[in-house]
Amino acid sequence: MNKTTFGYSKYAILLFFCMSSLFAIPQTKQLISPELTTKLIETIKDDAIILGSGGKEIHIFIDPLCKMSQRYLKLLYKRNNAIFSEYTVYLYLNELKAKKSKKHILNIIHSESKEKMLCDIMLGNQSTILQKIRNKETEKIFQKISTVAKRIGVYKRPYIIINGKAK
Amino acid sequence: MRIFQNNFYRYYQFILKFRIPIITIFTLIFLYLVITMTAFFTHNDDTLWLKGSNEYKKLQEKTHKQIYIQKLQLKVGDKPFSKENINNLQLLHSNFEKVKHIEKIKSPLTHNIITSSDDNEGSSLVELTMLYGKTVNEISTTLKSSFKAFSQFYSSDKETLYVYVFSTEPIDYTKVYIPFKHKIIGVVEKENIFKDSILFAILLATLFVLFSITFRSITPSILGTIFIAFNSLFTISLYQFIQPDVPVHVSILLVAIAVSIMDFVYIYYGWHIMQQAHSHKRSIYYVMMKTIKPIFWTTVVSVVGIGSLIFHNSIILQSIGYNVILSSITAFILSFSLLIALLSFFKIKNPYMITKNSSRFFAVLEAKYELIVLKGFFLITIFVFIISIVFVILKPTSMVTKSNNKVISLHFPSDGLTLEALKKAEHFHHDIMLKFEDDIDDIVSIYKYAKGFTKAYDPAVEFKVENINMDFILFDFKLYGIYDDVVKDSGHQMSIYLEEDGIDKNVILQWIRTWDKENTTLLDDVNSLLNSAKNDTINHMIVVVIFILFLISCVIYYITQNKVYAFIALIINSIPLVWFFSILIILQLSLSIEILVAMIIMIALSSDASIHFLYYYHRNLRYKTSDEQFLEHSFIEVGTPIGIGSTILLITFVLLVFANIPTISSIGMYSVLLITGSLIADLLILPVLFIELVKSKTIRPN
Known part of the structure; x- marks a missing residue:
């Protein structure tokens, strides 16, 4: 009896998923309000890689192995005169599961010269030699950024936030 | 001898008495001006068109x-x-x-x-x-x-x-x-003083040769060259004195030459043939008496009529106006001072009369005119006139169509890249696309990019300017380097690329100028500014042309006190203009300084001819004289100098067509066309019209 009930419920769950995918609403860009986003961002600002020193802040979640993030970073450096004098760019390293980039991110966070390491991995032609990082502090930063990203609803890379609002 | 007991005779005696000091003074002034001459002729009329144009002024006010x-x-x-x-x-x-x-x-x-x-x-x-x-x-x-x-x-x-x-x-x-x-399209013509000097030298040499051939004497060549050189230099120097900051367009030189040639030919020719019956000095006095009145009135027509151009904002029209005033007045003064003084040193033995036989030939031909041919010609002219008017009304901007540079650049003043600026750009996009969708290839603006980015981020969401996130747009504009392209001087730029085979650019330009009720939108590309400046002068030019026609008629009426004479003057001067306008419209030629200068030269010549002819007819109308005799005498006395002057100008301008200077070549080409038309009207139609409307209706006294 139990076996039969389980059998039906299995199909019912499958049907539910199929139906829910049919009526799926478009992916929400931002799960929380801009005010809360700004507050959360403040908690991870110290862990960001900072480019430029302009009056306006821009926060970008990137994955070092994401091609689009790499293109975006390249563009930022290409237009550095126009951008870095007017904006302060905060780069947050946030892994995309498909890219399996945790090792790269930990290496960058752990590095003494984060920006150089970031550029080596994302913009360099040669593959960078990576170390196995077992530092708790580094892992903590990685997790902290991931948690904030999840709460905000960071669903793609690069994910850009200005004044608490996501693109 | 009352003829020798007047102030005019005393003036003649004064000139003859002081002829050496007069020539010396004018020569010294001439030499001083030659030495101190700093004027460079400009071949590029763009700067002149832009100065004083309304759109350009707006641009400058906004720096x-x-x-x-x-x-x-x-x-x-x-x-x-x-x-x-x-x-x-x-x-x-x-x-x-x-x-x-x-x-x-x-x-x-x-x-x-x-x-x-x-x-x-x-x-x-x-x-x-x-x-x-x-x-x-x-x-x-x-x-x-x-x-x-x-x-x-x-x-x-x-x-x-x-x-x-x-x-x-x-x-x-x-x-x-x-x-x-x-x-x-529209490559800038470079200034070249060497080329200009060579051109002026060739021009004077051509005139020298033509005068010699015409009169079988070297005297008119020497006197003509001196007179034309003096008048041209005095005119240009005076113009530089009045308008020191305005460059002298090379075509101004041609206006000065054209005005001086006619005055010289009237006086010299009169003096030349007069020596068949009188002494050379007495001939001077007679010719002065005969020509001073028509020359004075032609000078008045030029000064008041064409000179009225100085009241237009356009610097190019002002410069033409000033130069016609200066060259006409200078030519009048030099004609009755320097030229008279110079003539007194010369004497022509057996003066050659070039048109002795041809005058008779044409007189016989024209005296036997067919009324139906005359009526047919006028009917065709009226038809052409109506067609031209209809075309201008239906397609007014076709007169200034020129460039294939089918792009318009606009500047909208704003406080940088703001939501308000985007709304204005959207409003403009909407309106212009509604009107000219098929004629526009692309519009590059803040609106195009803002819409493009927003729609790319959220393809499913309906685009509304109000919902644009300005922070992101601003950042994207900076990141992709398009900010400097579309935002300038706190305003935003818009480039409109027009379809190659689309509607006339000027129609769109005029629409843009009327679209902005606040009158803050600025045209900022030179080509569009030039098109607008030319467009703004059309109405004024038409008014000036009508004013000149009216003025010529008034002058003729004042001299003759006869409405029919005034009517003939009006008709004769209108004919070449009507045909010229229709040719411009048919060939879709654009209005340029070359055409304006050619028109001015033609109007000056045409009004000269009508005033001289009608003044002669008025003074010499005798019912007893046969039409043939009457016409023959008028051709010898008036028609010949008109023919000589116009033909010399015509040959000179034909030579200019082959000059390797585009501006000069164009003036030459248009002038040849117009002078030919004017010559036909003056020599073939005016005498016939006079016979038909005046002489044939003259009542014999019982």
């Missing part, structure tokens, strides 16, 4: 600088996306990048396209891409596969590639290697 846009038409053959063509396009870019003052180049390589990429693994990006910097193969493949996005740069048969060059100063494209067969 916004004008830009130059050159549309290059490059022949790419039947394989437009071949490696060779792409390589050449890249080479063209690199050649232009080295040229100072070039700000940007708009071509398939620099054409911005907003794209959205997604790898379905969480990476996605909206970006602005261009082909510049990509490999030849990539470029060629993209152009082939996404031709629609680049179609605005190619002609419909894909054999011509359009490239737009934006610069802060005019560029000499002859100095840039363009690796295509190409066509460039």
